Amino acid sequence: EAASGGHRVIRYDASLERRLTQRATVAADLRRALLAGEFHLLYQPIVELPSGRMTGVESLIRWTRPDGEIVSPADFIPVAEDTGLIVELGAWIIDSVCAQAAAWQRQHGPDALTSIAVNVSARQLVDPALPEIVAAALARHRVPAHRLTVEITETAVFGGGRALATVTALAQLGVSIALDDFGTGHSSLGLLRTCPVNAIKVDKSFVDGLGGTPQQEAIATALTGIAETMGLRTVAEGVETAAQARRLFELGYRQAQGFLFARPLPPAAIDALLAQPHPA
Ligand code: C2E
Ligand code: CA
Ligand code: CA
Ligand code: CA
Numbered sequence: 001e002a003a004s005g006g007h008r009v010i011r012y013d014a015s016l017e018r019r020l021t022q023r024a025t026v027a028a029d030l031r032r033a034l035l036a037g038e039f040h041l042l043y044q045p046i047v048e049l050p051s052g053r054m055t056g057v058e059s060l061i062r063w064t065r066p067d068g069e070i071v072s073p074a075d076f077i078p079v080a081e082d083t084g085l086i087v088e089l090g091a092w093i094i095d096s097v098c099a100q101a102a103a104w105q106r107q108h109g110p111d112a113l114t115s116i117a118v119n120v121s122a123r124q125l126v127d128p129a130l131p132e133i134v135a136a137a138l139a140r141h142r143v144p145a146h147r148l149t150v151e152i153t154e155t156a157v158f159g160g161g162r163a164l165a166t167v168t169a170l171a172q173l174g175v176s177i178a179l180d181d182f183g184t185g186h187s188s189l190g191l192l193r194t195c196p197v198n199a200i201k202v203d204k205s206f207v208d209g210l211g212g213t214p215q216q217e218a219i220a221t222a223l224t225g226i227a228e229t230m231g232l233r234t235v236a237e238g239v240e241t242a243a244q245a246r247r248l249f250e251l252g253y254r255q256a257q258g259f260l261f262a263r264p265l266p267p268a269a270i271d272a273l274l275a276q277p278h279p280a
Helices: 014-036 073-083 086-108 130-141 161-173 188-194 204-208 214-229 242-250 267-275
Strands: 039-048 054-064 115-119 148-153 176-182 199-202 233-236
Touching: 014 073, 014 086, 039 086, 039 115, 039 267, 054 073, 054 086, 054 267, 073 086, 086 115, 086 130, 086 148, 086 267, 115 176, 130 148, 130 161, 148 161, 161 176, 176 188, 199 214, 204 214, 214 233
Parallel strands: 054 115, 115 148, 148 176, 176 199, 199 233
Antiparallel strands: 039 054
16 A cells, blocks of 8 residues: 655555565475475585595585475575574484484494584574584484584674684584685684684685686685695585696695585485595
8 A cells, every 4th residue: 555645655565475475385384394304415525636535525405395396405594594493404404414424434434434514504503502402413323523514604603692602612512613605704714713613615606716817816825825824624615627626736725525526415325435445
């Protein structure tokens, strides 16, 4: 309805209402999907340069709806965050990842994978129960804390407060902390001083910039240089071409992840990779 007078026009916004209703529908659907077991995790190898040997994996969630449609996490994680359902879903993810890590340890030995990574979103980091959830999952499945990497984004811990306290508590458990999408946030370098970090994952945008301007290569070089000086692991994300992998190695990168090496894979495919003999 429009206000009279012609100055202020308050219109009934049908598209906004539709969006909100859709959100509520998706939220209810997510809750149902969790109970119905429609989520599963894929694992993308993290490899050593230049050999390409898998040293770790990152877990990535997928949602297969009853009609077979696969929904991208980019579409449902934000809704799960807004509605708070990410706390419940996140606990399920952490438990599943620890169960999988334990299974791989049993089948392939305790050192088969250096690290198995789990993504944790901003909303989970302001939940004071998160360190307990992680500690309980590690204990339940008898996974050593140092085998788990928690990936957080800079934006989630920027501003300090409760998120920073949670990350500190996680670090005290002995889990490894990785700063995801590094270089794209507000305070990339500043955070390295305040937040207990063990690894940085250099965002795909820097990898895509390789071979472009000298400035872009200079930034990519500086990022791994700083990390190395601080004793942090660096992983280059989103490596798609052999030329990128070669250049990254020349610039000092020793770990990478991307479609060039492997896509996110179901656990059985990781099993097959772990079963392959590799040079010691
Ligand atoms: P992310 O944590 O930055 O994950 C990397 C994304 O890049 C993944 O997309 C992965 O499939 C994709 N990727 C890997 N290598 C390449 C490559 O060479 N080229 C290209 N173009 N893409 C590549 P995915 O699986 O769709 O996940 C998207 C985002 O959703 C993730 O970004 C993460 O922020 C979020 N996400 C995924 N799984 C979880 C989860 O279990 N929990 C939470 N909280 N967030 C998750
Ligand atoms: Ca990640
Ligand atoms: Ca990332
Ligand atoms: Ca990302």
